[in-house]
Amino acid sequence: MSNPYQQALGSTLIDRTVRERIVLVGVIFDGHDELEVDESLDELSRLIDTAGADEVGRLTQRRDAPDPAYFIGKGKAYELKELCLMVDADTVVFDNELAPAQQYNLEKLLGRTAIDRTAVILDIFAQNAHTLEGKAQVELALLRYKLPRLRRGISEAMSQQGAGIGSRGPGETKLEVDRRRIQDKIAKLTRDLKHLHENRREQGKSRARSGLGSVSIVGYTNAGKSTLLNHLTHAGVLAENRLFATLDPTTRRLALPGGEPVLLSDTVGFVKRLPHGLVESFKSTLEVAVLSDLLIHVVDSTAVDPESQIHAVHEVLQEIGAGSVPELLVFNKADLAPETAQRLLSQNEGSVAISAVTGEGIDELLRTIGDRMRAISVVVELLVPYDRGDIVASVHREGEVVSTSNEEEGIRIRARLGDASIGRLSQYVISQQKGSL
Numbered sequence: 001m002s003n004p005y006q007q008a009l010g011s012t013l014i015d016r017t018v019r020e021r022i023v024l025v026g027v028i029f030d031g032h033d034e035l036e037v038d039e040s041l042d043e044l045s046r047l048i049d050t051a052g053a054d055e056v057g058r059l060t061q062r063r064d065a066p067d068p069a070y071f072i073g074k075g076k077a078y079e080l081k082e083l084c085l086m087v088d089a090d091t092v093v094f095d096n097e098l099a100p101a102q103q104y105n106l107e108k109l110l111g112r113t114a115i116d117r118t119a120v121i122l123d124i125f126a127q128n129a130h131t132l133e134g135k136a137q138v139e140l141a142l143l144r145y146k147l148p149r150l151r152r153g154i155s156e157a158m159s160q161q162g163a164g165i166g167s168r169g170p171g172e173t174k175l176e177v178d179r180r181r182i183q184d185k186i187a188k189l190t191r192d193l194k195h196l197h198e199n200r201r202e203q204g205k206s207r208a209r210s211g212l213g214s215v216s217i218v219g220y221t222n223a224g225k226s227t228l229l230n231h232l233t234h235a236g237v238l239a240e241n242r243l244f245a246t247l248d249p250t251t252r253r254l255a256l257p258g259g260e261p262v263l264l265s266d267t268v269g270f271v272k273r274l275p276h277g278l279v280e281s282f283k284s285t286l287e288v289a290v291l292s293d294l295l296i297h298v299v300d301s302t303a304v305d306p307e308s309q310i311h312a313v314h315e316v317l318q319e320i321g322a323g324s325v326p327e328l329l330v331f332n333k334a335d336l337a338p339e340t341a342q343r344l345l346s347q348n349e350g351s352v353a354i355s356a357v358t359g360e361g362i363d364e365l366l367r368t369i370g371d372r373m374r375a376i377s378v379v380v381e382l383l384v385p386y387d388r389g390d391i392v393a394s395v396h397r398e399g400e401v402v403s404t405s406n407e408e409e410g411i412r413i414r415a416r417l418g419d420a421s422i423g424r425l426s427q428y429v430i431s432q433q434k435g436s437l
Contacts, residue, residue: 020053219298220309221269224332228356256370260400
């Protein structure tokens with residue numbers, strides 16, 4: 001499943017043709033404790049399993065600061081080499097981001113590939129991107145990660161391009177050619193994604209003109225977002241018990257208990273220390289959350305530390321500009337961890353506990369979404385001529401009709417509508433007020 005980019009440059013990511021044997025490395029810095037690092041390494045282990053590899057060893061070290069040459073101390077690096085030999089490891093994965101020089105020094109000392117958490121996440125995204133936009137976003141992030149890590153091979157360090165008349169002189173090394181090609185590819189992908197982003201914006205404008213409210217499902221990876229979307233809308237989105245099973249957003253129409261329809265969108269899952277380059281590349285996809293009226297933040301009640309996952313999601317939402325969008329916390333998998341779900345409910349006023357698999361709590365969730373959407377909607381009173389049945393139908397289709405009455409001049413309708421619908425029907429609006437009746 002490697003793409004041409006990986007084949008051309010040589011992969012520093014996980015080889016998925018076999019189950020690689022991986023040694024994990026974590027460093028405990030000041031302000032962090034051993035338990036916190038162990039939990040992060042456990043998540044990294046799940047990430048490499050998702051990528052198609054197996055953990056065969058683990059090493060940690062307590063340090064004040066990263067070593068400039070090896071990230072870990074030189075003595076610990078030699079200990080890591082002995083561990084790799086003992087367990088016959090193919091690759092070493094650091095839980096922290098490695099500088100290009102550190103990665104080079106480690107590979108030279110260990111005699112095997114050394115990568116970091118970022119590379120593993122990029123590898124998983126590369127496996128799971130299926131749409132044209134998703135593939136372009138992942139490739140752009142991969143190239144940005146790869147560019148500073150290009151190295152001149154020993155045999156080609158002094159090689160030049162071309163020979164003979166017209167091509168003499170300093171020329172370019174193979175390294176320089178590869179770097180220029182990557183930079184050109186990055187520029188092209190950036191242009192392509194800008195075009196796709198503009199198309200997505202037009203689609204968003206079209207949805208806004210429909211007058212329907214917009215709700216997005218966000219949350220930590222594997223929290224159950226796609227399962228919830230499928231339960232609510234029968235969307236048929238891939239939902240598997242693994243990290244980053246789906247990357248491409250899906251939008252479906254959902255009818256709330258009061259009858260008003262909304263557009264419900266699934267989004268890519270987040271993870272702690274999600275690479276900035278990946279967030280940057282996926283910003284156009286994640287914009288669906290930025291433009292939403294309400295975020296349904298799905299939290300896995302069975303997680304070891306659900307609070308830290310909530311914090312990680314909030315960090316990414318802030319980074320993409322969605323930090324101020326109203327949020328509804330939904331604690332999923334309550335059937336598997338009822339005590340934790342109840343504790344989280346008591347700590348977060350207005351939240352809901354559900355099971356997207358069994359359907360427990362779904363009715364309450366829908367009522368709560370309806371209440372939240374009504375609170376931010378506008379109640380309008382319209383007077384529609386009797387010969388404009390199309391307008392009456394439009395109001396019923398786009399909002400929640402509260403009451404109707406027949407007047408001498410036409411049909412008087414009280415309804416909750418979105419701003420786009422109100423603007424389009426402004427000639428029939430005789431009064432309006434924000435929120436509940």
